[in-house]
Amino acid sequence: MTITRDPIAQIATAAIEHMNSEHADTVLAYARGLAGITWAKRALITRLAANGIEIHAIGDDLETTIFLPFEPPLTDTEQLRPVLIAMAQKARQLVSSEIWLESPLPIRSPELPQQLLNAIASRRSFALQELSSDPIDLEAVRLMLEAANWAPSHGQTEPWRFAVFSGDARHMLSEAFGTAFRLLNPDQPPGSSGEKSQRQRAWQAPVWIAIGMQPNPKRPEWEELIAVGCAVQNLHLIASALGLAGKWMSGGCAVHPHVAGAIGFAPETRLLGFFYVGRPVNHEWPRGRRRPLTEKVVWYSD
DSSP, X not given: OOOOOOTTHHHHHHHHHHHHHHOHHHHHHIIIIISOOTTOSEEEEEEEETTEEEEEEEOSSOEEEEEEEOSSOOOSGGGHHXXXXXXXXXXXXXXXXXXXXXXXOOOOOTTHHHHHHHHHHTXXXXXXXXXXOSOOOHHHHHHHHHHHTTOOOGGGOOOEEEEEEEGGGHHHHHHHHHHHHHHHOTTSOTTOHHHHHHHHHTTTSSEEEXXXXXXXXXXXXXXXXXXXXXXXXXXXXXXXXXXXXXXXXXXXXXXXXXXXHHTTOXXXXXXXXXXXXXXXXXXXXXXXXXXXXXXXXXXXXX
Protein backbone atom coordinates (compact mmCIF):
# COMPACT_ATOMS: atom_id res chain seq x y z
CA MET A 1 0.00 0.00 0.00
CA THR A 2 1.34 3.43 -0.95
CA ILE A 3 1.12 6.16 1.68
CA THR A 4 0.99 9.70 0.29
CA ARG A 5 2.81 12.16 2.51
CA ASP A 6 1.56 15.71 2.82
CA PRO A 7 4.08 17.83 0.86
CA ILE A 8 4.30 20.53 3.55
CA ALA A 9 4.18 18.26 6.61
CA GLN A 10 7.86 18.84 7.38
CA ILE A 11 7.40 22.60 7.90
CA ALA A 12 3.79 22.70 9.12
CA THR A 13 4.50 22.72 12.86
CA ALA A 14 7.13 25.44 12.61
CA ALA A 15 4.92 27.50 10.31
CA ILE A 16 1.99 27.27 12.75
CA GLU A 17 4.15 28.38 15.69
CA HIS A 18 5.60 31.26 13.66
CA MET A 19 2.21 32.52 12.47
CA ASN A 20 0.56 32.26 15.88
CA SER A 21 3.41 33.99 17.73
CA GLU A 22 4.69 36.51 15.18
CA HIS A 23 1.66 37.20 13.00
CA ALA A 24 -1.34 36.90 15.30
CA ASP A 25 -2.95 39.93 13.63
CA THR A 26 -2.76 38.19 10.26
CA VAL A 27 -4.36 35.02 11.64
CA LEU A 28 -7.16 37.12 13.09
CA ALA A 29 -7.60 38.81 9.71
CA TYR A 30 -7.94 35.35 8.13
CA ALA A 31 -10.78 34.56 10.52
CA ARG A 32 -12.55 37.91 10.25
CA GLY A 33 -11.98 38.65 6.56
CA LEU A 34 -11.84 35.29 4.80
CA ALA A 35 -14.17 33.29 7.03
CA GLY A 36 -16.53 36.16 7.89
CA ILE A 37 -16.25 35.61 11.67
CA THR A 38 -16.58 39.29 12.48
CA TRP A 39 -17.04 38.68 16.21
CA ALA A 40 -13.60 37.07 16.56
CA LYS A 41 -11.21 38.76 19.02
CA ARG A 42 -8.41 36.17 18.80
CA ALA A 43 -7.55 33.40 16.37
CA LEU A 44 -5.04 30.54 16.28
CA ILE A 45 -3.94 28.25 13.49
CA THR A 46 -4.54 24.70 14.70
CA ARG A 47 -3.66 22.75 11.56
CA LEU A 48 -1.78 23.43 8.36
CA ALA A 49 -1.73 21.07 5.41
CA ALA A 50 -1.36 21.10 1.66
CA ASN A 51 -5.11 21.41 1.19
CA GLY A 52 -5.69 24.30 3.57
CA ILE A 53 -5.50 25.93 6.97
CA GLU A 54 -7.60 25.30 10.10
CA ILE A 55 -8.24 28.26 12.41
CA HIS A 56 -9.82 28.40 15.84
CA ALA A 57 -11.58 31.75 16.38
CA ILE A 58 -12.42 33.12 19.84
CA GLY A 59 -14.80 35.95 20.75
CA ASP A 60 -16.24 37.34 23.97
CA ASP A 61 -18.51 34.34 24.53
CA LEU A 62 -18.19 32.40 21.28
CA GLU A 63 -15.66 29.99 19.82
CA THR A 64 -15.60 28.14 16.53
CA THR A 65 -13.20 26.29 14.25
CA ILE A 66 -13.19 26.85 10.50
CA PHE A 67 -11.19 25.50 7.56
CA LEU A 68 -9.89 27.71 4.75
CA PRO A 69 -8.91 25.64 1.69
CA PHE A 70 -5.92 26.32 -0.52
CA GLU A 71 -7.11 26.44 -4.11
CA PRO A 72 -5.35 24.67 -5.68
CA PRO A 73 -3.71 22.53 -2.95
CA LEU A 74 0.01 23.05 -2.42
CA THR A 75 2.47 20.67 -4.00
CA ASP A 76 5.72 21.79 -2.28
CA THR A 77 6.94 23.82 0.70
CA GLU A 78 8.06 26.80 -1.42
CA GLN A 79 4.45 27.63 -2.23
CA LEU A 80 3.32 28.10 1.38
CA ARG A 81 4.75 31.55 2.12
CA PRO A 82 3.45 33.35 -1.03
CA VAL A 83 0.03 31.73 -0.58
CA LEU A 84 -0.20 32.90 3.04
CA ILE A 85 0.89 36.42 2.03
CA ALA A 86 -1.73 36.57 -0.73
CA MET A 87 -4.41 35.37 1.70
CA ALA A 88 -3.33 38.01 4.22
CA GLN A 89 -3.61 40.80 1.64
CA LYS A 90 -7.09 39.68 0.62
CA ALA A 91 -8.17 39.25 4.25
CA ARG A 92 -7.02 42.75 5.25
CA GLN A 93 -8.84 44.28 2.28
CA LEU A 94 -12.03 42.55 3.33
CA VAL A 95 -11.61 43.53 6.99
CA SER A 96 -10.95 47.17 6.12
CA SER A 97 -14.10 47.23 3.97
CA GLU A 98 -16.33 45.95 6.77
CA ILE A 99 -19.18 48.36 7.45
CA TRP A 100 -20.55 48.38 10.96
CA LEU A 101 -23.92 50.05 11.33
CA GLU A 102 -24.46 52.12 14.45
CA SER A 103 -27.94 52.36 15.91
CA PRO A 104 -29.54 55.82 16.02
CA LEU A 105 -30.11 57.66 19.25
CA PRO A 106 -33.51 56.79 20.75
CA ILE A 107 -36.40 59.19 20.24
CA ARG A 108 -38.27 59.85 23.48
CA SER A 109 -41.73 61.39 23.41
CA PRO A 110 -44.94 60.90 25.41
CA GLU A 111 -46.79 59.82 22.27
CA LEU A 112 -44.26 57.26 21.05
CA PRO A 113 -45.23 54.27 23.27
CA GLN A 114 -48.85 54.46 22.19
CA GLN A 115 -47.85 54.94 18.55
CA LEU A 116 -45.60 51.91 18.78
CA LEU A 117 -48.35 49.85 20.39
CA ASN A 118 -50.72 50.93 17.62
CA ALA A 119 -48.22 49.81 14.97
CA ILE A 120 -47.85 46.43 16.67
CA ALA A 121 -51.57 45.89 17.25
CA SER A 122 -52.58 46.95 13.74
CA ARG A 123 -50.14 44.63 11.98
CA ARG A 124 -52.09 42.12 9.86
CA SER A 125 -51.30 39.19 7.60
CA PHE A 126 -52.88 39.21 4.14
CA ALA A 127 -53.73 36.34 1.80
CA LEU A 128 -52.22 36.50 -1.67
CA GLN A 129 -55.56 37.21 -3.29
CA GLU A 130 -55.86 40.32 -1.11
CA LEU A 131 -52.79 41.88 -2.75
CA SER A 132 -52.45 43.88 -5.93
CA SER A 133 -49.83 42.57 -8.35
CA ASP A 134 -48.82 46.15 -9.26
CA PRO A 135 -45.14 46.97 -8.56
CA ILE A 136 -44.15 48.71 -5.34
CA ASP A 137 -41.22 51.01 -4.58
CA LEU A 138 -38.22 48.83 -3.64
CA GLU A 139 -37.06 51.59 -1.30
CA ALA A 140 -39.90 50.46 0.96
CA VAL A 141 -38.49 46.94 0.89
CA ARG A 142 -35.04 48.26 1.79
CA LEU A 143 -36.54 50.04 4.79
CA MET A 144 -38.27 46.81 5.83
CA LEU A 145 -34.98 44.89 5.63
CA GLU A 146 -33.17 47.64 7.54
CA ALA A 147 -35.65 47.12 10.37
CA ALA A 148 -35.12 43.36 10.15
CA ASN A 149 -31.38 43.83 10.53
CA TRP A 150 -31.88 45.42 13.98
CA ALA A 151 -33.52 42.32 15.44
CA PRO A 152 -31.95 40.89 18.61
CA SER A 153 -29.77 37.77 18.51
CA HIS A 154 -27.92 35.97 21.30
CA GLY A 155 -24.18 36.50 20.92
CA GLN A 156 -24.74 38.92 18.04
CA THR A 157 -24.90 36.01 15.61
CA GLU A 158 -27.35 37.83 13.29
CA PRO A 159 -28.48 34.57 11.62
CA TRP A 160 -31.10 36.12 9.32
CA ARG A 161 -30.50 36.00 5.57
CA PHE A 162 -32.77 37.39 2.85
CA ALA A 163 -33.10 37.29 -0.92
CA VAL A 164 -35.48 39.66 -2.72
CA PHE A 165 -37.35 38.74 -5.91
CA SER A 166 -39.33 41.24 -7.97
CA GLY A 167 -40.17 41.82 -11.62
CA ASP A 168 -39.03 39.11 -14.03
CA ALA A 169 -36.85 37.54 -11.30
CA ARG A 170 -40.07 35.99 -9.99
CA HIS A 171 -39.86 33.54 -12.91
CA MET A 172 -37.18 31.71 -10.90
CA LEU A 173 -39.62 31.32 -8.01
CA SER A 174 -42.41 30.22 -10.33
CA GLU A 175 -40.26 27.42 -11.72
CA ALA A 176 -38.96 26.42 -8.28
CA PHE A 177 -42.43 26.33 -6.70
CA GLY A 178 -43.77 24.23 -9.59
CA THR A 179 -40.92 21.73 -9.37
CA ALA A 180 -41.25 21.51 -5.58
CA PHE A 181 -44.96 20.69 -5.99
CA ARG A 182 -44.13 17.83 -8.37
CA LEU A 183 -41.53 16.48 -5.97
CA LEU A 184 -44.01 16.61 -3.09
CA ASN A 185 -46.81 15.08 -5.18
CA PRO A 186 -45.28 12.43 -7.45
CA ASP A 187 -48.72 10.90 -8.05
CA GLN A 188 -49.91 14.09 -9.78
CA PRO A 189 -49.45 14.34 -13.57
CA PRO A 190 -47.18 17.06 -15.01
CA GLY A 191 -49.04 20.33 -15.43
CA SER A 192 -51.67 19.49 -12.82
CA SER A 193 -53.87 22.21 -11.40
CA GLY A 194 -51.85 22.12 -8.17
CA GLU A 195 -48.59 22.67 -10.03
CA LYS A 196 -50.11 25.49 -12.10
CA SER A 197 -51.36 27.13 -8.90
CA GLN A 198 -47.88 27.01 -7.36
CA ARG A 199 -46.31 28.49 -10.48
CA GLN A 200 -48.93 31.23 -10.74
CA ARG A 201 -48.72 32.43 -7.15
CA ALA A 202 -45.20 33.78 -7.67
CA TRP A 203 -46.82 36.46 -9.88
CA GLN A 204 -49.59 37.37 -7.45
CA ALA A 205 -47.35 39.53 -5.24
CA PRO A 206 -44.94 42.12 -6.67
CA VAL A 207 -42.16 41.29 -4.19
CA TRP A 208 -41.11 38.05 -2.52
CA ILE A 209 -38.48 37.98 0.23
CA ALA A 210 -36.88 34.61 0.89
CA ILE A 211 -36.29 34.10 4.63
CA GLY A 212 -33.18 32.16 5.57
CA MET A 213 -31.33 31.21 8.73
CA GLN A 214 -27.57 30.75 8.81
CA PRO A 215 -27.15 29.34 12.32
CA ASN A 216 -24.10 29.61 14.53
CA PRO A 217 -23.04 26.10 15.60
CA LYS A 218 -22.28 27.40 19.10
CA ARG A 219 -25.87 28.51 19.66
CA PRO A 220 -29.02 26.41 20.20
CA GLU A 221 -31.05 26.27 17.02
CA TRP A 222 -34.17 27.52 18.78
CA GLU A 223 -32.38 30.75 19.70
CA GLU A 224 -31.40 31.35 16.09
CA LEU A 225 -34.95 30.58 14.93
CA ILE A 226 -36.35 33.11 17.40
CA ALA A 227 -33.87 35.72 16.16
CA VAL A 228 -35.03 35.23 12.56
CA GLY A 229 -38.64 35.40 13.76
CA CYS A 230 -37.91 38.75 15.42
CA ALA A 231 -36.31 40.00 12.20
CA VAL A 232 -39.39 39.07 10.18
CA GLN A 233 -41.66 40.70 12.74
CA ASN A 234 -39.61 43.90 12.41
CA LEU A 235 -39.92 43.99 8.63
CA HIS A 236 -43.63 43.17 8.83
CA LEU A 237 -44.22 46.07 11.23
CA ILE A 238 -42.52 48.48 8.83
CA ALA A 239 -44.53 47.10 5.93
CA SER A 240 -47.77 47.67 7.85
CA ALA A 241 -46.68 51.17 8.87
CA LEU A 242 -46.16 51.92 5.16
CA GLY A 243 -49.64 50.63 4.36
CA LEU A 244 -48.29 47.55 2.60
CA ALA A 245 -49.83 44.10 2.90
CA GLY A 246 -47.73 41.01 3.50
CA LYS A 247 -47.45 37.60 5.07
CA TRP A 248 -44.81 35.05 6.08
CA MET A 249 -45.58 31.90 4.09
CA SER A 250 -43.97 28.61 5.18
CA GLY A 251 -45.91 25.83 3.44
CA GLY A 252 -44.36 22.72 1.94
CA CYS A 253 -43.26 24.24 -1.37
CA ALA A 254 -42.02 27.45 0.30
CA VAL A 255 -39.46 25.58 2.43
CA HIS A 256 -38.66 22.73 0.05
CA PRO A 257 -34.94 21.87 -0.39
CA HIS A 258 -35.27 22.25 -4.16
CA VAL A 259 -36.45 25.83 -3.71
CA ALA A 260 -33.63 26.53 -1.25
CA GLY A 261 -31.10 25.31 -3.82
CA ALA A 262 -32.72 27.19 -6.68
CA ILE A 263 -32.45 30.55 -4.90
CA GLY A 264 -28.90 29.89 -3.69
CA PHE A 265 -29.57 29.28 0.00
CA ALA A 266 -28.64 25.61 0.28
CA PRO A 267 -26.71 24.06 1.89
CA GLU A 268 -25.43 26.52 4.52
CA THR A 269 -28.61 28.60 4.85
CA ARG A 270 -31.88 27.00 5.93
CA LEU A 271 -34.92 28.25 4.03
CA LEU A 272 -37.74 29.16 6.43
CA GLY A 273 -40.24 30.39 3.85
CA PHE A 274 -41.05 33.64 2.09
CA PHE A 275 -42.53 37.00 3.01
CA TYR A 276 -44.58 38.38 0.16
CA VAL A 277 -45.53 42.07 0.09
CA GLY A 278 -47.57 44.45 -2.03
CA ARG A 279 -50.40 46.96 -1.89
CA PRO A 280 -53.69 45.74 -0.43
CA VAL A 281 -56.59 45.56 -2.88
CA ASN A 282 -59.05 46.71 -0.21
CA HIS A 283 -58.19 50.14 1.17
CA GLU A 284 -60.01 49.39 4.43
CA TRP A 285 -57.36 47.98 6.80
CA PRO A 286 -58.57 44.76 8.49
CA ARG A 287 -59.12 44.75 12.24
CA GLY A 288 -57.67 42.06 14.50
CA ARG A 289 -58.97 40.31 17.60
CA ARG A 290 -57.19 38.96 20.67
CA ARG A 291 -58.42 37.27 23.83
CA PRO A 292 -58.02 39.35 27.02
CA LEU A 293 -54.53 39.65 28.47
CA THR A 294 -55.92 38.71 31.90
CA GLU A 295 -56.29 35.13 30.67
CA LYS A 296 -52.58 34.87 29.89
CA VAL A 297 -50.72 36.71 32.68
CA VAL A 298 -50.19 35.93 36.36
CA TRP A 299 -48.80 38.80 38.46
CA TYR A 300 -46.54 38.23 41.46
CA SER A 301 -45.75 41.25 43.60
CA ASP A 302 -45.42 42.38 47.22
